[in-house]
Amino acid sequence: MEKFQKNNLKKIIELLNSSDNNIIVLGAGMSVESGIPTFRGENGLWKKYGTPKMDSYKKFLNNPEEWWNNEINMKMDKYIYELRHKINVAKPHDGHFIISKLEKLGIIKGVITQNIDNLDHKAGIKNLIEIHGNRTKFRCIECEKTFDRNEIIIKKPPKNCLNCNGIVKFDTVMFGEPIPKTKLDKAKQLFNQSKVILAIGTSATVRPISGLFWIAEKEGKKIIDINPNETNLKEISTHNLKINAKRFLEILEKEITK
Numbered sequence: 555m556e557k558f559q560k561n562n563l564k565k566i567i568e569l570l571n572s573s574d575n576n577i578i579v580l581g582a583g584m585s586v587e588s589g590i591p592t593f594r595g596e597n598g599l600w601k602k603y604g605t606p607k608m609d610s611y612k613k614f615l616n617n618p619e620e621w622w623n624n625e626i627n628m629k630m631d632k633y634i635y636e637l638r639h640k641i642n643v644a645k646p647h648d649g650h651f652i653i654s655k656l657e658k659l660g661i662i663k664g665v666i667t668q669n670i671d672n673l674d675h676k677a678g679i680k681n682l683i684e685i686h687g688n689r690t691k692f693r694c695i696e697c698e699k700t701f702d703r704n705e706i707i708i709k710k711p712p713k714n715c716l717n718c719n720g721i722v723k724f725d726t727v728m729f730g731e732p733i734p735k736t737k738l739d740k741a742k743q744l745f746n747q748s749k750v751i752l753a754i755g756t757s758a759t760v761r762p763i764s765g766l767f768w769i770a771e772k773e774g775k776k777i778i779d780i781n782p783n784e785t786n787l788k789e790i791s792t793h794n795l796k797i798n799a800k801r802f803l804e805i806l807e808k809e810i811t812k
Contacts, residue, residue: 559795566778566793567810570661573749573776578653579763580667580674583755583781584799588644590671591637603633611731618721622711641671641689642706649800650677652807657681661810664744668756668763670726683740685733685763687725696720698734733762742766750776755799758786 570576582592592598600606614621624630654677656662664681667674670689674682687693693700694715712722727733733741745751745766758764764786771777771790779791780802788794795802 559797562793562795563805563809566795567806569750569776569778569792570752570810575663575748576661576750576752577663577744577748578665578752578754579756579767580665580669580754580799581756581758581781582669584649584667585644585669585671585673586755587649587798587800588647588671588673590640590644590669593633599633599637603631603636606631606633606729608729611728614723614728618723619711622708625708626710638689644671644673646673646677647800649803650674650679652803654678654680655807656810659811662752663748666741666744666763668760681744683737683744684725685737685741686727687734689724689726691725692722693725693734694718694720694722698736700725738762745770745775748775750778752778752780753785753787753791754780754802756781756785757783 582590586592593600595601628635650673653662653665653674657665657679664683665674665679666683666685668686670684670686672688672690674684675688688700690703691700692703692712694717697715697718697720699715699717714720715722741763748770751767751770753767756763758767767777767787768790777787777791779785779787779794780797780799781794782796782798784796797805
């Protein structure tokens, strides 16, 4: 690690130690190191298969029965099947478990993940908001109640919600679908209560979460940008560290728990 990076890391640790409310926001860069590809970028799924139309939620609402028939008969966009396979075989890496440890130690108060792969949950993170949903669950679009899926491959459409009779879909947020209000409210609350926000592996381009960073900065909160690539947070972050998520967390664990 270059000298200026080491100095930056030292300041980051001092900032985290001086704050009594640190949170983490995770992006796709966290899951990449578990073998899950991103959508965008040189090796992204959309580079390989082409960018899909951003209207999947509209199509679902227009005809849920047809959507589920396409799902069951494997007539979805090709990139989806590669993504699902990678998620199904992925395991949490050391960075996930380190976050869980930092949470237990009280250094981290909560985590907002934009990843749908369930790896954060598997690693034991407790105060976790899966803002884009969880691939292993269903969700009612009316009352927002979630429940576990009992099978990886769907053979028949899920029944309507037992709680309110609403239409049920995968918990993962589709393109064009609003973030469920309950989850968004919890994410906003976590941002509001925080003093230091660690953005790890996120480009901060996807709304509404990306917008919360700018609100937080205006409120005087400290933002730490951890990413090997330049991100939209460059202008508003207190510190930028160009490093992969897993490596950063390994160093952080070693230094902050001395």
